[in-house]
Amino acid sequence: MTQDGRRLRGLRSREAILEQAVGLASVEGLDGLSLGRLATATGTSKSGFFAHWRDKEQLQLDAVDWAARQWAERVVAPAMRAPAGVRRLFALHEARLTFYGEGVLPGGCFFFTVQAEFDDRPGAVRDRLARAMREWQEFIRRLVAQAIAAGELAESADVAQLAYEIDALGEMVIIHSRLHDGAASLVHARRAVLQRLRALCPDPTLLPED
Amino acid sequence: MTQDGRRLRGLRSREAILEQAVGLASVEGLDGLSLGRLATATGTSKSGFFAHWRDKEQLQLDAVDWAARQWAERVVAPAMRAPAGVRRLFALHEARLTFYGEGVLPGGCFFFTVQAEFDDRPGAVRDRLARAMREWQEFIRRLVAQAIAAGELAESADVAQLAYEIDALGEMVIIHSRLHDGAASLVHARRAVLQRLRALCPDPTLLPED
DNA sequence: CAACTATACAAACGATCGGTCGTTAAGATA
């Protein structure tokens, strides 16, 4: 094995640093997060980072990957345990709301903060971010298409349109809940998608009533 | 008059600086925007700012007010020219989409970027921002309530719920259009709100078909 | 054991940050 004690220790601290970095970046962004503060937060020294990453951009790129992995484990994976169709689609929305509601990340959502930061700034971070978001939206669209194919959503439904609405209503929770009452926006986001799906679903037993 | 030529010149440069500041902040945020770059962008010197503002936070607060005034003129005012009711509600949504689509601000939306920046950071800027956003949401709710009172929306409609959805679908345009195809998200946002309102509106002639 | 590698550190670098200070030029006031 190539993972001897040396590398294992390195990987451990690398993971710990990335976890802290994603958490802090969900609050202050990837650029607002300085190496100095990240160092004190992880209990290490500033220069120690350059043993793991060539420069700050490499750390930012790995942070994006780490956040995407976390999202896959805590949002996508729970939804995939629900049966395919409209139930899986709604389970995805609920898993996202649970992720926000539990406060897994101190800033609510890593991707929301970092998108707002990098959407107008060309570079490798923006490109990787755009790829991650594109994959996420394509995943939603795939679930919508599956639900239509299974006959659990009306064929008149526009896949891209419905996916856009579900994503928008979920994302908005972050914007609203940070400056105002978070619980209310969670309820609104859940009900909005639920009513939208129930209106399109021929079998009312597949979705909760409220 | 207290506005002699001296003060008038000061007011002019003050307005010019604020306009530049709001435009730049819509891209890089209010903190990411440094006084040095703002100085070169306005063709003045860095120290010249401190003749107008005590420190950076005062400039940020005035920038928030300036952006709110711009929003009132370019989004709220056009909507108020439409007849009260569901038409005014949809006119508000369309005015917002036009504001985004025309690219009035280089970053798309000042409030989106600055909210993401300050929502977790206590202070005067966050407070003024929260107040502006609360007034905006209350304004949407007022238009919804008016439409219901006028009999142009079903009484079963939940005011806060519908206002949340309209706001979410509009705001999402900024997130989507920056990293992906902007035209598509404008169409999705428009259709989503239009269909939602048409489903609740007893008079189909009040709203466009598509 | 010796040679090597990877982790981690302290110290310092130039650049840039927000902010201060003293000064200049021009309009307003008397």
Place this chain on the structure above:
DNA sequence: TATCTTAACGACCGATCGTTTGTATAGTTG
């Protein structure tokens, strides 16, 4: 004309930024 006010400036300050350098140390390999 003499006096006062204010917009605007250049030069500079301490702090912090990302980054480089050199070094000490612990684990791996021959």
